[in-house]
Amino acid sequence: MKKQVFSLLLLCALVLTGCGGQIEKTERSDRLQIVTTVFPAYDFARAAAGEWADVKLLLPPGTESHTYEPTPSDILAVQECDLFLYLGGESDAWVETILSAVEMRGTAMRMVDCVDLLEEESVAGMQEEHEDHGAGEVAELDEHVWTSPQNAAAITRAVGEQLSALDGAHAGDYTAAAEAYAAKIHELDGEFAAFFDARTDRTMVFGDRFPLRYFAEEYDLDYYAAFPGCSTQTEPSAATVAFLTDKVRQEKIPTVWYIEFSNHLVADSIAEAAGAKTAMFHSCHNVSKVELDGGATYVTLMQGNLEALKKYL
Numbered sequence: 503m504k505k506q507v508f509s510l511l512l513l514c515a516l517v518l519t520g521c522g523g524q525i526e527k528t529e530r531s532d533r534l535q536i537v538t539t540v541f542p543a544y545d546f547a548r549a550a551a552g553e554w555a556d557v558k559l560l561l562p563p564g565t566e567s568h569t570y571e572p573t574p575s576d577i578l579a580v581q582e583c584d585l586f587l588y589l590g591g592e593s594d595a596w597v598e599t600i601l602s603a604v605e606m607r608g609t610a611m612r613m614v615d616c617v618d619l620l621e622e623e624s625v626a627g628m629q630e631e632h633e634d635h636g637a638g639e640v641a642e643l644d645e646h647v648w649t650s651p652q653n654a655a656a657i658t659r660a661v662g663e664q665l666s667a668l669d670g671a672h673a674g675d676y677t678a679a680a681e682a683y684a685a686k687i688h689e690l691d692g693e694f695a696a697f698f699d700a701r702t703d704r705t706m707v708f709g710d711r712f713p714l715r716y717f718a719e720e721y722d723l724d725y726y727a728a729f730p731g732c733s734t735q736t737e738p739s740a741a742t743v744a745f746l747t748d749k750v751r752q753e754k755i756p757t758v759w760y761i762e763f764s765n766h767l768v769a770d771s772i773a774e775a776a777g778a779k780t781a782m783f784h785s786c787h788n789v790s791k792v793e794l795d796g797g798a799t800y801v802t803l804m805q806g807n808l809e810a811l812k813k814y815l
């Protein structure tokens with residue numbers, strides 16, 4: 503709550519100063535300007551945009567999206583762009599703060615509106631969220647939709663169609679570029695499906711948050727995790743650690759997984775107690791500067807995950 507108040511103050515300050523002052527105003531160009539929040543949005547938009555539009559990623563590499571605070575220049579970028587592509591959900595609630603306060607000249611598009619949503623799930627052993635859970639609370643929808651390659655392909659195509667609608671001169675180019683990337687993602691999907699189909703045991707244990715509900719659903723995986731997808735908790739209870747440790751021991755699970763940017767302390771301690779290894783699964787939520795500069799894409803990161811699965815699952 504405190505953060506939202508802060509964001510609102512920031513917005514008020516912006517409005518009062520007329521958005522001018524020290525903020526550098528970007529030159530309008532003829533090219534379509536796309537602004538994205540998280541890495542998957544950036545990656546899909548970049549693929550569909552091809553060489554005909556400019557794509558900007560708001561979240562700096564390595565930033566934790568769930569606790570991000572938009573800067574004045576972010577707010578201006580959203581206001582001025584032609585297409586604003588964001589996730590929609592708990593992890594970018596800060597976006598809603600911007601959108602409720604500024605008048606966009608372009609179009610806003612949410613990734614969660616491109617696919618069917620699943621509810622965030624609490625599986626056995628998982629640490630419950632204590633904060634807001636009152637009686638009768640509606641289960642939260644899980645917004646980590648891109649972790650299913652089929653969803654990723656669908657979102658890419660939807661972005662291609664949106665760009666075609668906004669920039670008719672290149673309509674065919676955007677849909678063709680989106681289709682080419684979607685085809686690559688489908689190929690990857692086929693490789694994951696073949697890998698999992700060949701296995702009888704498909705249980706993954708995460709000593710971490712679990713933003714991979716859609717991935718697990720697509721390949722029919724069993725999973726256990728310390729926390730749900732967007733949890734801000736980092737300290738699981740003794741009962742959660744004991745449950746996961748027993749699971750790994752009893753089912754002779756070779757690897758305890760953790761996600762990118764995690765300090766993997768929880769995964770380490772479970773693995774050590776149960777005599778297992780640890781390995782990283784990249785949820786693609788955000789990338790490091792090294793990954794971004796090195797040309798990482800959703801497809802290359804997910805290929806890395808497939809290699810890790812082949813080695814450690």
Ligand SMILES: [Zn+2]
Nearest residue numbers: 593713731732
């Ligand atoms: Zn998240």
